Amino acid sequence: MATEKSKAKIVDAFLGLLSEKPYAGIGLGDIAARAGLTLGELRSAYDGKLAILADFIRQVDSAVLDSTEAPSAEESRRDRLFDLIMKRLDHMAPHRAAVRHLAESARRDPGMALCLNRIALDSARFMLAGAGISTDGLRGAARTQGFVLMAARIVPVWLQDEDPDLSKTMAAVDRALEHAETWSHRTDRAAGILCRVGRKLDRHRPKRAAKPETEAPAA
Structure with missing residues (x-):
């Protein structure tokens, strides 16, 4: 299970990317990389x-x-x-x-x-x-x-x-x-x-x- 700390990193990473580019231009790999997590950790926290x-x-x-x-x-x-x-x-x-x-x-x-x-x-x-x-x-x-x-x-x-x-x-x-x-x-x-x-x-x-x-x- 993802921790609250990991979820906070993911939300912050997503918002940071969204402030730079359109929604469609953001990939799940981009979010994981910005948050410093693996795709597996991202998947355990959110569906998308x-x-x-x-x-x-x-x-x-x-x-x-x-x-x-x-x-x-x-x-x-x-x-x-x-x-x-x-x-x-x-x-x-x-x-x-x-x-x-x-x-x-x-x-x-x-x-x-x-x-x-x-x-x-x-x-x-x-x-x-x-x-x-x-x-x-x-x-x-x-x-x-x-x-x-x-x-x-x-x-x-x-x-x-x-x-x-x-x-x-x-x-x-x-x-x-x-x-x-x-x-x-x-x-x-x-x-x-x-x-x-x-x-x-x-x-x-x-x-x-x-x-x-x-x-x-x-x-």
């Missing part, structure tokens, strides 16, 4: 590049959530999401070049974009939970995907924002949250209508009569 990336995202999630207090009644969900998003960007700031190459690669490769979306959905569930927002059921699934799409609009602004105060990024986050809030209300109403229609249909659905039991044939 996407697994390494998912581990990095988990580390960012943990750092953000560990530095965030439990939701309070005084804070709105919008304000809490704003703080969570800005904290995520702060933790990702040392790897901005890597994020830029990753975003460029995803734009060129739809298959990779789908894989990244799956990783982002897992992260989004925890970010929404950190803001006290449910991710259960149809509404929760819509909110989770909405958060991922919202982040996809914010990241390009952040990558171009050279202001130390990240004023453009904060403005983009505020606009995205306002749009998401409106979209969420509409989605909640639509989901509520679908649920009510489903309950009405279920009440009026004819019930099947029980089949009479057949007598066993005489011996």
Whole structure:
């Protein structure tokens, strides 16, 4: 089994390479060599590049959530999401070049974009939970995907924002949250209508009569 020290070396090596070249230009051998490990050691730690990336995202999630207090009644969900998003960007700031190459690669490769979306959905569930927002059921699934799409609009602004105060990024986050809030209300109403229609249909659905039991044939 790979040690946590080996995994940390692999993640750092991968991010270092990703800051220098596109995702597709990074081979598993390159990662192992940069980390000072054998390919066998790399294989025992991760299944591939996407697994390494998912581990990095988990580390960012943990750092953000560990530095965030439990939701309070005084804070709105919008304000809490704003703080969570800005904290995520702060933790990702040392790897901005890597994020830029990753975003460029995803734009060129739809298959990779789908894989990244799956990783982002897992992260989004925890970010929404950190803001006290449910991710259960149809509404929760819509909110989770909405958060991922919202982040996809914010990241390009952040990558171009050279202001130390990240004023453009904060403005983009505020606009995205306002749009998401409106979209969420509409989605909640639509989901509520679908649920009510489903309950009405279920009440009026004819019930099947029980089949009479057949007598066993005489011996």
